[in-house]
Amino acid sequence: MNPVHALLLADLAADLPVAVRSQRLVETLRLHFRCGAVALLRLDGEGELLRPVAVDGLTSDALGRRFAIKEHPRLAAILQRREVTCFHHDSGLPDPYDGLVIERAGEPLHVHDCMGVALDLEGQRWGVLTLDALTVGTFDEAMQLELAQLQPLVEAAVRVSRLELALRAAAQQSAGVLAAGGAASREEGEIVGQSEAIAHLLHELQVVADSELPVLLLGETGVGKELFAHRLHRLSRRARGPMVHVNCAALPESLAESELFGHVRGAFSGAVGDRPGRFEAAEGGTLFLDEVGELPLAIQAKLLRTLQNGEIQRLGADQPRKVDVRVIAATNRSLRDQVRDGAFRADLYHRLSVYPIPIPPLRERGSDVLLLAGRFLELNRARLGLRSLRLSAAAEEALRSYPWPGNVRELEHVISRAALKAVSRGAARTDIVTLAPELLDLDPSVLPPAPPGAAPLAPAAVAGSLRRQVEACQRQAIHEALAAHQGHWAAAARALGLDASNLHKLARRLGLKAAGRPAATIATPPTAAAS
Known part of the structure; x- marks a missing residue:
C-alpha cells in the first residue's frame, strides 16, 4: 500500500479531535507532495466564500481569511470541475496565496505551481483542497494523477469529521445543552478566533443559549457584543423568531418609551395611529438592548415590569399586553457603579444580570x-x-x-x-x-x-x-x-x-500554533506577511 494512503487510513481509524484530524491531513499531503503549502477550504456564506479549515505552509493569519470565489478565478475554476485542476507558472490567473506561502528569502515569493481538486459530500460540493509550490514544475502529470487517487480519502476524512461533529451535537442536545433543532451545530458566522478566551466564551454562550434567562453581555467598546448577541439568538430555541436590535444610546428620551413599548393614537402630538414598539416586534424572538446603561430612569422602571411580568403597556393605552420575548442586554459601562451613583436601578440591574457574560478584549x-x-x-x-x-x-x-x-x-x-x-x-x-x-x-x-x-x-x-x-x-x-x-x-x-x-x-x-494541533506548520518567518 502507498505510504500516504496508509497514513490517511490510519488517521481515519484513529480517535482524533476534528481540528487535529484536518491539520494532520494537510500536513501529510504537504510532506508527501513536497510542496510549499496545502489548504483545506470549505464553502461558506451560502456558497459565495471559501473558508480555510486547515492550512500548512501558509502564514499564521491564513485561517482568518475568507476567500470570495468571485474574486479568485483559480478557486472558482477548481470548484467547477470534479477532476484535478492544475495551474502552471505561466498561468495568467492570480493565485490567492501569492505572498502568503512561508518564504525562504527576504521577499515575498509568487506561487509558481498550483493544483487543486473539488471535494464532494453526499453529492453536494463541500469545498476544495489546494496545493501550492514555489518551484516551477512541481506538479507534473504523475502528481496530478496521485492527487486524483487520494481525492476519495480526503473526502472520507472530511465526512468523518462532519459525522463526529454531528454526533457530538446530538449528544449535547439530548443532554439539554443545545437548542432544539440543532441550531448550535451551525457555523459561528463571522466570529474569528482560536484563543482559549474565545473558546471559553463560545462554550459559555452555548450553555446559556437554550435557557430563557436574560443575559447581560459585558465588554469594552469594539469587542463585538452585537455579534455575540446574534450568536446567542441563533443557538436558542427562539432562533426562528425575530432578533430585534435597539441601540439605547441613540434613543431620544422623549421617544424612548414609544420606541420600546409602542403608542396608541392620540397618545401625544403627532401620534396619528396605533404603533407597536420594539418589544412587540420581537414577539417570539429576542430583543437585544445594546448600551442598556444609557436608558433613562423612567424607562428603566417600565422595562423592569416587562421583565418581571411579561407585559408591556403602549403609551396612552389603558390595558397591558402580554409579550413573549427574551431580553439580551449589553453595556460597556460598569452598571454596579451606575447603581451606586443612582443612575441605574438596582432591581433592574439584578434582573438583567441573571447571567452576566464578560467578552474578552482583543489584547487578551x-x-x-x-x-x-x-x-x-x-x-x-x-x-x-x-x-x-x-x-x-x-x-x-x-x-x-x-x-x-x-x-x-x-x-x-x-x-x-x-x-x-x-x-x-x-x-x-x-x-x-x-x-x-x-x-x-x-x-x-x-x-x-x-x-x-x-x-x-x-x-x-x-x-x-x-x-x-x-x-x-x-x-x-x-x-x-x-x-x-x-x-x-x-x-x-x-x-x-x-x-x-x-x-x-x-x-x-507563543501563539504560533493552534492549541490541540500537534504538528501545525502555520508559523510565519520574520520576513513573511502576517496578513
Missing part, C-alpha cells in the same frame, strides 16, 4: 489578532482590487504588542487605513503589497513609555514588559529556524537545541 486574545487581521486584509484586498495584501514581520509584531483600546473595531480601521495609504503612496494593484509598521499608524499615546534616556522605539519594537520581549525573541528564533529548514518542525527543533515536543508546546504558548 493572543494571536487572534493575526487571524482577525487576515480577515480584514482579505476584505481590503478585494475592495481595492489588489493582487495580494499582507503584513511585514515587523507589522505583525506591532499588532501583537499593541494593547488595542478600541479592540476589533480599531483593528479593522487600522488595517483599512494602512491599505489605503499603501495604494495612495503608489503601490501597484498587480504587486504583492506589504504593509510596514509605519503604515499602521498605531496610536503612540497608548503604547508603554520607553525607559528614561532610551531612544524612542518603533511600534513594532515596543514590547511593554520583559516577558513580552523574551517571547518576541523566542518567536523570532522559531521563525528563523523554520524558514531555514523550509517549515519542518523536527529539523527546526534540532537547530534550536530543543526536543520537538517541547518546541511544539512553546510555539503553542
Whole structure:
C-alpha cells in the first residue's frame, strides 16, 4: 500500500479531535507532495466564500481569511470541475496565496505551481483542497494523477469529521445543552478566533443559549457584543423568531418609551395611529438592548415590569399586553457603579444580570489578532482590487504588542487605513503589497513609555514588559529556524537545541500554533506577511 494512503487510513481509524484530524491531513499531503503549502477550504456564506479549515505552509493569519470565489478565478475554476485542476507558472490567473506561502528569502515569493481538486459530500460540493509550490514544475502529470487517487480519502476524512461533529451535537442536545433543532451545530458566522478566551466564551454562550434567562453581555467598546448577541439568538430555541436590535444610546428620551413599548393614537402630538414598539416586534424572538446603561430612569422602571411580568403597556393605552420575548442586554459601562451613583436601578440591574457574560478584549486574545487581521486584509484586498495584501514581520509584531483600546473595531480601521495609504503612496494593484509598521499608524499615546534616556522605539519594537520581549525573541528564533529548514518542525527543533515536543508546546504558548494541533506548520518567518 502507498505510504500516504496508509497514513490517511490510519488517521481515519484513529480517535482524533476534528481540528487535529484536518491539520494532520494537510500536513501529510504537504510532506508527501513536497510542496510549499496545502489548504483545506470549505464553502461558506451560502456558497459565495471559501473558508480555510486547515492550512500548512501558509502564514499564521491564513485561517482568518475568507476567500470570495468571485474574486479568485483559480478557486472558482477548481470548484467547477470534479477532476484535478492544475495551474502552471505561466498561468495568467492570480493565485490567492501569492505572498502568503512561508518564504525562504527576504521577499515575498509568487506561487509558481498550483493544483487543486473539488471535494464532494453526499453529492453536494463541500469545498476544495489546494496545493501550492514555489518551484516551477512541481506538479507534473504523475502528481496530478496521485492527487486524483487520494481525492476519495480526503473526502472520507472530511465526512468523518462532519459525522463526529454531528454526533457530538446530538449528544449535547439530548443532554439539554443545545437548542432544539440543532441550531448550535451551525457555523459561528463571522466570529474569528482560536484563543482559549474565545473558546471559553463560545462554550459559555452555548450553555446559556437554550435557557430563557436574560443575559447581560459585558465588554469594552469594539469587542463585538452585537455579534455575540446574534450568536446567542441563533443557538436558542427562539432562533426562528425575530432578533430585534435597539441601540439605547441613540434613543431620544422623549421617544424612548414609544420606541420600546409602542403608542396608541392620540397618545401625544403627532401620534396619528396605533404603533407597536420594539418589544412587540420581537414577539417570539429576542430583543437585544445594546448600551442598556444609557436608558433613562423612567424607562428603566417600565422595562423592569416587562421583565418581571411579561407585559408591556403602549403609551396612552389603558390595558397591558402580554409579550413573549427574551431580553439580551449589553453595556460597556460598569452598571454596579451606575447603581451606586443612582443612575441605574438596582432591581433592574439584578434582573438583567441573571447571567452576566464578560467578552474578552482583543489584547487578551493572543494571536487572534493575526487571524482577525487576515480577515480584514482579505476584505481590503478585494475592495481595492489588489493582487495580494499582507503584513511585514515587523507589522505583525506591532499588532501583537499593541494593547488595542478600541479592540476589533480599531483593528479593522487600522488595517483599512494602512491599505489605503499603501495604494495612495503608489503601490501597484498587480504587486504583492506589504504593509510596514509605519503604515499602521498605531496610536503612540497608548503604547508603554520607553525607559528614561532610551531612544524612542518603533511600534513594532515596543514590547511593554520583559516577558513580552523574551517571547518576541523566542518567536523570532522559531521563525528563523523554520524558514531555514523550509517549515519542518523536527529539523527546526534540532537547530534550536530543543526536543520537538517541547518546541511544539512553546510555539503553542507563543501563539504560533493552534492549541490541540500537534504538528501545525502555520508559523510565519520574520520576513513573511502576517496578513
